[in-house]
Amino acid sequence: MILFILLAISPILICYSINTLGPIINTTKSIPLGIYRIDRQGEIVTHSLIIFDAPIYNNFKQKAFKEVLGVPGDLIILDKEGVTIERESTKIKYPYYELGPVERNCPAGTIPPGYIFVGSSHPRSLDSRYYGLIPLDAVKKIKKVMKKHEAS
DSSP: OOOOOEEEEEEEEEEEEEESSSSSEEEESOOOOOEEEEOOOOOOOOOOOOEEEOOBBBBBBOEEEEEEEOOOOOOOEEETTEEEEEEEEEEEEEEEOOOSOOOOOOEEEETTEEEEEEOSSTTTTOOOHHHHOOOGGGGEEESSSSOOOOOO
């Protein structure tokens, strides 16, 4: 089973993996809060939710919860304001935000086979805009287990 003990320290979240098959608790703002599980059904496509080991930042390695925003074949366009993902006739802009001393390592061009561009709607998300493309074999697709109850 996968169980992550999450400890919030200031704006940094620490995730420790105890096991790898059960529930995953997300308390980050990168994807909706909740309890998730590994989803072994279907392939990873645009808007899939995923978990992976994020690149080391300030000598700190952590699990990252993100949404797939770009897939192989999508075009990445960079400018001083941010990253644009172009797919067929659609262009979606993801602006840069001031995150302190963070390098921007996102490559321009077509996303190659075996890689994805990941991100979040959270304005201060540390994601592919900053650490580049993620290998598909390094991610696991996740699915929300517990849905918020809507009062009738």
